[in-house]
Amino acid sequence: MLRGSLSIPRPAAAAPRKLNQRRDISSWLAKWFPKAPAKSVVALKTPIKVELVAGKTYRWCVCGRSKKQQPFCDGSHFFQRTGLSPLKFKVQETRVVALCTCKATQKPPYCDGTHRSERVQKAEVGSPL
Numbered sequence: 001m002l003r004g005s006l007s008i009p010r011p012a013a014a015a016p017r018k019l020n021q022r023r024d025i026s027s028w029l030a031k032w033f034p035k036a037p038a039k040s041v042v043a044l045k046t047p048i049k050v051e052l053v054a055g056k057t058y059r060w061c062v063c064g065r066s067k068k069q070q071p072f073c074d075g076s077h078f079f080q081r082t083g084l085s086p087l088k089f090k091v092q093e094t095r096v097v098a099l100c101t102c103k104a105t106q107k108p109p110y111c112d113g114t115h116r117s118e119r120v121q122k123a124e125v126g127s128p129l
């Protein structure tokens with residue numbers, strides 16, 4: 001059989017890649033590491049009282065997207081690619097404190113009463129302020 005005697009159409013071949021051609025990873029980087037971080041969202045509109053143990057490290061949710069462990073981080077900031085990070089903190093003595101869940105406090109991670117403001121009370125849970 002002679003070459004080219006079959007008349008089966010073949011799909012157009014992709015342009016051949018040059019050896020050692022660098023892949024464009026900028027879109028991949030932008031997807032996982034956004035230049036501008038996302039805004040925090042209102043997780044709840046009231047603080048949560050928790051007992052903090054002296055010397056233990058806590059990670060307070062900054063993004064407001066933590067569903068399982070509010071007011072603490074569950075890793076949602078990473079998987080939702082917010083560009084935000086949790087706030088790590090320790091306390092000197094064991095005590096019960098009110099931790100912010102509206103994410104509008106001026107004294108993170110503690111509640112400072114900002115959740116009572118009209119701005120927070122009118123906001124929807126899960127939406128940015």
Ligand code: FES
Nearest residue numbers: 100101102111114
């Ligand atoms: S819950 Fe955010 S300031 Fe009180």
